[in-house]
Amino acid sequence: MSRSRLLTDDPVVVASGARLLSEALEAQAVPVADTDFHPPMAAPGGGDTAGDLVRVLADPRRGAANAEAVRRVLGVRPQLVDVRPAGEALELRPGSFLHAGPPVDWEHASGPLRGALMGAMVFEGLADTPEDAEAALRRGGAELEPCHHRGAVGPMAGVVSPSMWVFELADADTGRRSWCSLNEGLGAVLRYGAYGPDVIERLRWMSRVLGPLLRDAVRAHGPVDIGAILAQMLQMGDEGHNRNRSGTLMLLRTLLPDLLAGGAPAGDVAAAADFIGGNDHFFLNLAMPAGKLMMDAARGIPGCTMVVAMARNGTEFGIQVSGCGDRWFTAPALTPEGLFLGSFGPEDANPDIGDSTITETCGIGGFAMAAAPAIVRFVGGDADFALRTTRSMYEITLAENPAFQLPILDFRGAPTGIDATRVVRTGILPQINTGMAGRVPGTGQVGAGLVTPPAECFTAALAALAAEAPTLPAAG
Amino acid sequence: MSRSRLLTDDPVVVASGARLLSEALEAQAVPVADTDFHPPMAAPGGGDTAGDLVRVLADPRRGAANAEAVRRVLGVRPQLVDVRPAGEALELRPGSFLHAGPPVDWEHASGPLRGALMGAMVFEGLADTPEDAEAALRRGGAELEPCHHRGAVGPMAGVVSPSMWVFELADADTGRRSWCSLNEGLGAVLRYGAYGPDVIERLRWMSRVLGPLLRDAVRAHGPVDIGAILAQMLQMGDEGHNRNRSGTLMLLRTLLPDLLAGGAPAGDVAAAADFIGGNDHFFLNLAMPAGKLMMDAARGIPGCTMVVAMARNGTEFGIQVSGCGDRWFTAPALTPEGLFLGSFGPEDANPDIGDSTITETCGIGGFAMAAAPAIVRFVGGDADFALRTTRSMYEITLAENPAFQLPILDFRGAPTGIDATRVVRTGILPQINTGMAGRVPGTGQVGAGLVTPPAECFTAALAALAAEAPTLPAAG
Numbered sequence: 001m002s003r004s005r006l007l008t009d010d011p012v013v014v015a016s017g018a019r020l021l022s023e024a025l026e027a028q029a030v031p032v033a034d035t036d037f038h039p040p041m042a043a044p045g046g047g048d049t050a051g052d053l054v055r056v057l058a059d060p061r062r063g064a065a066n067a068e069a070v071r072r073v074l075g076v077r078p079q080l081v082d083v084r085p086a087g088e089a090l091e092l093r094p095g096s097f098l099h100a101g102p103p104v105d106w107e108h109a110s111g112p113l114r115g116a117l118m119g120a121m122v123f124e125g126l127a128d129t130p131e132d133a134e135a136a137l138r139r140g141g142a143e144l145e146p147c148h149h150r151g152a153v154g155p156m157a158g159v160v161s162p163s164m165w166v167f168e169l170a171d172a173d174t175g176r177r178s179w180c181s182l183n184e185g186l187g188a189v190l191r192y193g194a195y196g197p198d199v200i201e202r203l204r205w206m207s208r209v210l211g212p213l214l215r216d217a218v219r220a221h222g223p224v225d226i227g228a229i230l231a232q233m234l235q236m237g238d239e240g241h242n243r244n245r246s247g248t249l250m251l252l253r254t255l256l257p258d259l260l261a262g263g264a265p266a267g268d269v270a271a272a273a274d275f276i277g278g279n280d281h282f283f284l285n286l287a288m289p290a291g292k293l294m295m296d297a298a299r300g301i302p303g304c305t306m307v308v309a310m311a312r313n314g315t316e317f318g319i320q321v322s323g324c325g326d327r328w329f330t331a332p333a334l335t336p337e338g339l340f341l342g343s344f345g346p347e348d349a350n351p352d353i354g355d356s357t358i359t360e361t362c363g364i365g366g367f368a369m370a371a372a373p374a375i376v377r378f379v380g381g382d383a384d385f386a387l388r389t390t391r392s393m394y395e396i397t398l399a400e401n402p403a404f405q406l407p408i409l410d411f412r413g414a415p416t417g418i419d420a421t422r423v424v425r426t427g428i429l430p431q432i433n434t435g436m437a438g439r440v441p442g443t444g445q446v447g448a449g450l451v452t453p454p455a456e457c458f459t460a461a462l463a464a465l466a467a468e469a470p471t472l473p474a475a476g
Numbered sequence: 477m478s479r480s481r482l483l484t485d486d487p488v489v490v491a492s493g494a495r496l497l498s499e500a501l502e503a504q505a506v507p508v509a510d511t512d513f514h515p516p517m518a519a520p521g522g523g524d525t526a527g528d529l530v531r532v533l534a535d536p537r538r539g540a541a542n543a544e545a546v547r548r549v550l551g552v553r554p555q556l557v558d559v560r561p562a563g564e565a566l567e568l569r570p571g572s573f574l575h576a577g578p579p580v581d582w583e584h585a586s587g588p589l590r591g592a593l594m595g596a597m598v599f600e601g602l603a604d605t606p607e608d609a610e611a612a613l614r615r616g617g618a619e620l621e622p623c624h625h626r627g628a629v630g631p632m633a634g635v636v637s638p639s640m641w642v643f644e645l646a647d648a649d650t651g652r653r654s655w656c657s658l659n660e661g662l663g664a665v666l667r668y669g670a671y672g673p674d675v676i677e678r679l680r681w682m683s684r685v686l687g688p689l690l691r692d693a694v695r696a697h698g699p700v701d702i703g704a705i706l707a708q709m710l711q712m713g714d715e716g717h718n719r720n721r722s723g724t725l726m727l728l729r730t731l732l733p734d735l736l737a738g739g740a741p742a743g744d745v746a747a748a749a750d751f752i753g754g755n756d757h758f759f760l761n762l763a764m765p766a767g768k769l770m771m772d773a774a775r776g777i778p779g780c781t782m783v784v785a786m787a788r789n790g791t792e793f794g795i796q797v798s799g800c801g802d803r804w805f806t807a808p809a810l811t812p813e814g815l816f817l818g819s820f821g822p823e824d825a826n827p828d829i830g831d832s833t834i835t836e837t838c839g840i841g842g843f844a845m846a847a848a849p850a851i852v853r854f855v856g857g858d859a860d861f862a863l864r865t866t867r868s869m870y871e872i873t874l875a876e877n878p879a880f881q882l883p884i885l886d887f888r889g890a891p892t893g894i895d896a897t898r899v900v901r902t903g904i905l906p907q908i909n910t911g912m913a914g915r916v917p918g919t920g921q922v923g924a925g926l927v928t929p930p931a932e933c934f935t936a937a938l939a940a941l942a943a944e945a946p947t948l949p950a951a952g
Contacts, residue, residue, distance in 0.1 A: 235850035236713035236722050237883075246712050249725035253753040260736075260746045270736045277729040373883035374711035383886045407713075407849035408884060410859045 041424045043459035049424060052459075052466035056421055059469040061303025069298035069306040069322055070399040070417055073362070076297050077172035078230075078290035079223035083215040085207070087162030089179055090150050095126065096143040100158025100355040101313025102328040103146055106137050110314030112193030112350050115441030116157035117142065119195030123203050124161050130195045130442070148309055148320075151296070152179040153288045153355035156191035156437055157314065164203065165211030169226060169289045176296065178289040182206055182214070185279040187444055191354075192437045194444035213272045217258040224254055226290045229283070230364065231403050234414065239372035240287040241356055241365030242379055242433050242448055247283030252276050288355065291362035298322050298417070305465060306398060307418040310361050310430065310453055314353035314437070319457045321420050324464045331456035336436050338380040338449015348446045350439040357432055357453075363401050363416030366431040366450075367393045371406045371414075379433040379448045389431045390415065396422040396430065420465065423458045517900045519935035525900060528935075528942035532897055535945040537779025545774035545782040545798055546875040546893055549838070552773050553648035554706075554766035555699035559691040561683070563638030565655055566626050571602065572619040576634025576831040577789025578804040579622055582613050586790030588669030588826050591917030592633035593618065595671030599679050600637050606671045606918070624785055624796075627772070628655040629764045629831035632667035632913055633790065640679065641687030645702060645765045652772065654765040658682055658690070661755040663817075664920035668913045669826075689748045693734040700730055702766045705759070706840065707879050710890065715848035716763040717832055717841030718855055718909050718924055723759030728752050764831065767838035774798050774893070781941060782874060783894040786837050786906065786929055790829035790913070795933045797896050800940045807932035812912050814856040814925015824922045826915040833908055833929075839877050839892030842907040842926075843869045847882045847890075855909040855924045865907045866891065872898040872906065896941065899934045 015022045016035040025032045043049040056062065086092050097120055099113055109117070114134070121133035121142065136142070147154045154160055158181075166179040181191075184202060188194040218224060229250045233239075236246035252273065259269055276282050295308045304322035311318055318328040333351035340348070359365030369375060370390035373383040381389075390406065393415040400413030418430055429452035436447040489508040491498045501508045519525040532538065562568050573596055575589055585593070590610070597609035597618065612618070623630045630636055634657075642655040657667075660678060664670040694700060705726045709715075712722035728749065735745050752758050771784045780798035787794055794804040809827035816824070835841030845851060846866035849859040857865075866882065869891040876889030894906055905928035912923040 232721075237711050245708075246722050246725065249722065249729060253725060253728065253749075256732075256749050256753065257746050260742055260749065266736055270733050273729075273732050273736065277732065376883075377887075383884050407852075408859050411853075 041427050041455050041459055043463070044456050047459060047463050049459050049462065052462045053421060053424055055466040055469045056305060056462060059303050059465075061470070062305060065301045065304035065323065066306060066398050066419065069301055069304045072297040073294050073417055074399060074401055074403070075173065076294045078169050078226045078293045079172050080167055080218055080226050080286060081170045081223050082168040083165055083211055083218050084168055085162065085211070086160050086164045086166045086179070086181070089166050089168055090152060090160070092150075092160065092162045094124065094162055095141070096145065096162070098145055098147040098150060098152060098154060098158065098160040099313060100147060100154045100156065100353060101311040102316055102318030102330050104313040104315055105144065106140070108315050110350050110353060111439045111441045111443070112353055112437035113157045113159070113314045115193030115195050115443070116159040116190050118441065119190045119199055120159045120161040122195065123200050124163055146311070146313075147355055148311055150179070151177060151292070153292045153358050154181055154191070155183070155284060155288065155356045156354040156435060157193055158355050159190060163207055165207055165214075167286055167289060169286070169293055170223070171293050171297070172223065176293060178292040178296065180285045180289040180292075182210060183279060183282045183285040186281060189444060192435070192443070192445040193441050195442055209268050210272050210275060213259060213262065213264055213268060214255070216262045216264070217255045220258040220262060221255060224251070226286050227403060229254075230287060230290060231405070233283075234364070234368055234371040234404055235407050237372050237374055239365055239368040239375060239433075241284065241359040242435065243280075243372045243375045244283035244287060245280040247287065248276065248280055251283055251286065284356065287364065288358050291358040291364070294362045295358065300325055303469070305420045307361060307420055310357040311355045312352045312357065314350055317352060317453045317457060319453065319461060321461045321465065323468060324461065327464065329457045329460040329464065331454035331460070334451050334454055336434055336449035336451035338436065338447055339378065340447035341445060344438070344446035348438050348443070349436045352432070352434060352451045353437055354434065356434065360430055360432050361418065363397070363404060363414040366433045367397075367416075368404065368406060368414045369431070369433065370408050375433065379450055381450065392428055393431060395426050396428050420458050420461045424462050429453060429455060517903050517931050517935055519939070520932050523935060523939050525935050525938065528938045529897060529900055531942040531945045532781060532938060535779050535941075537946070538781060541777045541780035541799065542782060542874050542895065545777050545780045548773040549770050549893055550875060550877055550879070551649065552770045554645050554702045554769045555648050556643055556694055556702050556762060557646045557699050558644040559641055559687055559694050560644055561638065561687070562636050562640045562642045562655070562657070565642050565644055566628060566636070568636065568638045570600065570638055571617070572621065572638070574621055574623040574626060574628060574630060574634065574636040575789060576623060576630045576632065576829060577787045578792055578794030578806050580789040580791055581620065582616070584791050586826050586829060587915045587917045587919070588829055588913035589633045589635070589790045591669030591671050591919070592635040592666050594917065595666045595675055596635045596637040598671065599676050600639055622787070622789075623831055624787055626655070627653060627768070629768045629834050630657055630667070631659070631760060631764065631832045632830040632911060633669055634831050635666060639683055641683055641690075643762055643765060645762070645769055646699070647769050647773070648699065652769060654768040654772065656761045656765040656768075658686060659755060659758045659761040662757060662921055668911070668919070668921040669917050670920035671918055685744050686748050686751060689735060689738070689740055689744060690731070692738045692740070693731045696734040696738060697731060700727070702762050703879060705730075706763060706766060707881070709759075710840070710844055710847040710880055711883050713848050713850055715841055715844040715851060715909075717760065717835040718911065719756075719848045719851050720759035720763060721756040723763065724752065724756055727759055727762065760832065763840065764834050767834040767840070770838045771834060776801055779945070781896045783837060783896055786833040787831045788828045788833065790826055793828060793929045793933060795929065795937060797937045797941065799944060800937065803940065805933045805936040805940065807930035807936070810927050810930055812910050812925035812927035814912065814923055815854065816923035817921060820914070820922035824914050824919070825912045828908070828910060828927045829913055830910065832910065836906055836908050837894065839873070839880060839890040842909045843873075843892075844880065844882060844890045845907070845909065846884050851909065855926055857926065868904055869907060871902050872904050896934050896937045900938050905929055905931060
């Protein structure tokens with residue numbers, strides 16, 4: 001625009017940041033175009049987030065470290081290789097229990113985690129009643145450890161005890177392993193904190209009948225390509241966290257010939273096929289350890305800003321970042337907002353809980369909601385929200401996974417590998433969709449909804465990355 | 477705009493119809509906004525289409541007739557009630573064969589229809605070799621009749637012979653029936669015109685093992701709700717014509733307990749489960765007779781302009797319209813454009829063939845492509861094309877089916893019930909996605925793609941509707 005036109009024509013105004021200027025101009029009928037720029041997050045503790053961001057972005061190791069992390073994550077080929085008792089697979093001793101999320105003790109444990117531990121004590125024969133179990137747990141009569149510390153992941157309360165059976169996954173190339181319990185279905189189930197007699201009886205059947213049948217079928221079949229099923233699910237309306245319908249059916253189809261040929265009693269085979277086919281969430285417990293295998297591949301790369309775990313114990317939300325080893329960055333978990341079952345309402349919901357956020361960490365779940373618009377009837381929102389959510393997750397991730405294609409976005413790869421610096425710089429938090437457990441132990445599931453991690457996890461992780469970044473020589 | 481500004485400001489031009497004016501203005505750098513208006517279709521035979529349109533739109537019976545047709549179509553509840561030999565279910569005598577599309581004789585039959593008839597002759601033991609069969613067929617040694625004339629539908633060549641087994645569907649409320657053969661899989665199969673020894677052997681196994689196993693399972697299970705599976709498929713990436721993956725898995729899951737409990741040899745059950753689970757198109761042959769049941773409900777309503785059948789025999793495309801009884805309106809079939817298997821190319825493709833367009837007629841298939849964007853990798857196009865296609869089909873349909881919800885369109889019901897008047901008035905032809913058969917008998921499938929009916933079917937149907945419309949009293 002020449003100087004003379006600047007004086008005679010209408011000005012063109014582009015604004016960024018807070019809308020104070022835009023609103024004042026609009027009130028005077030001056031057209032104004034707002035940009036999407038946001039200032040970086042402020043650290044709630046008052047830290048120097050902008051300074052941390054500069055130090056981490058200037059870390060000369062960062063580019064190569066993140067590229068290496070992406071290469072490793074996208075290179076993982078998760079396969080189901082065995083089904084075994086947790087005691088054997090995870091060397092879990094009687095009286096030891098794994099749980100979801102970062103470390104927590106009984107005193108700080110949420111209602112659903114307490115309920116699940118009480119049920120697991122009864123299931124293991126360490127207590128006769130849930131009340132006895134609660135008294136024993138209060139006295140410190142059990143050893144608690146996060147699933148993540150043993151290479152495992154657990155949905156919701158995520159309680160794993162030695163007699164439960166677990167899926168064992170392996171990376172086809174490196175042989176690295178991960179584990180996850182078998183899915184019990186929805187409603188009043190242990191992982192949502194329920195511990196009634198039907199819950200315990202179901203767990204006993206799963207250990208006595210379902211686990212051994214699946215073990216025999218998987219061993220007869222040979223490694224089951226879980227990555228291939230995940231890729232197909234994303235073309236069949238699943239996102240791998242709260243929709244696993246087609247994944248479950250594909251698993252059933254894959255194992256069926258060996259289930260039939262195994263020579264087990266026909267009634268047991270029919271009951272197992274019924275149980276799997278009747279539980280649309282059965283495959284979640286294979287999507288999760290597949291994600292765990294993918295993200296563990298990126299652990300411990302100096303200078304790497306990729307988030308390798310997001311997990312919640314029902315009290316705190318914790319994240320781990322590749323460049324910071326196994327350190328957890330935690331903050332109080334938020335409570336999901338969404339849709340409730342029956343007469344339950346928001347006051348019944350426990351804060352966010354479970355290791356199932358490993359799905360979002362590896363690029364599916366909430367990150368792939370564009371592939372599964374029907375999920376909004378389960379967690380809330382509308383179809384446009386599902387599309388917008390996936391699109392915005394590209395803003396905070398390091399890669400697009402060519403193996404996980406989203407048809408509605410013209411087969412663009414799922415947004416994969418959360419970059420802690422991008423989260424802080426944009427203020428866009430990872431979008432999680434999740435089940436909701438009842439606050440009161442013994443309740444079970446009360447609904448499903450949407451939630452994010454607390455921002456503090458990311459500003460704290462960034463501060464730790466900044467502290468570990470090499471000091472740059474002063475400018476000459 | 478005041479008169480003075482009309483003289484001083486730039487003109488604003490809005491154009492409609494052919495782009496001659498727009499292009500001339502654009503060449504002079506004058507901005508021009510084109511509208512979407514199209515004149516009605518011209519009848520290729522030179523008929524008075526505009527006059528026909530006026531007469532049919534003025535038919536006082538039309539509104540109530542179309543409302544009744546919609547009510548009937550949406551009220552159908554298709555259930556799988558039996559599996560039986562075609563000879564028994566359809567009272568098909570030896571030497572009689574059903575085929576897809578409107579009536580056709582051997583002389584005018586296309587390559588794939590000839591190939592399928594030759595194979596069926598061998599399968600029935602009426603000829604020793606395909607060559608013998610061809611000679612017998614040329615001599616008129618078989619009775620040919622459209623599937624649609626017997627309440628049945630057949631994909632591609634659609635050849636049904638007495639020894640083939642068929643699914644029998646019933647409307648839960650009225651008990652009306654429809655039938656369709658069992659799906660053989662893709663590639664070199666009879667319905668694509670292949671007739672090699674492996675094709676005949678597969679058909680024999682289907683009649684000897686698969687059919688009876690399915691019969692026993694369906695009879696033990698009781699009616700299988702095909703409408704419910706169709707509704708779920710549309711939320712799981714299927715559109716019910718060329719994607720039936722989740723539908724097939726849901727059918728397998730549904731019948732599995734009774735397949736297992738039936739006491740049949742485990743090897744046969746395993747082979748049947750393998751065959752169904754390994755054929756992503758197996759459910760097509762249930763989606764089609766479900767559509768047939770829906771659309772037959774709307775037949776024969778005087779003054780009704782709803783299309784109740786679209787079908788192709790590989791030579792001609794034919795449609796039937798409710799207000800015109802069982803009359804076919806035919807024109808030469810177009811050849812699909814799309815993606816080819818292996819080294820096949822456009823010169824290998826036969827013109828459009830099969831009764832599978834009953835899916836589009838009832839609102840799924842090409843009409844529901846928005847639910848199945850991954851299909852564009854099979855038939856061509858991109859995700860936006862899938863969305864635009866479904867959106868444009870609302871322009872030519874009478875209803876939205878609340879049972880067939882499309883999540884990506886915020887659960888809008890599938891566009892259902894093609895209105896012949898809207899097709900002619902807008903010039904928008906129904907969008908079909910389809911398999912492509914090889915032109916040469918014996919070839920099998922060569923690809924999959926996109927096609928429309930020839931426009932002439934609709935102008936001819938409109939002329940017939942106009943001829944039957946009551947003459948209005950002259951204006952006073």
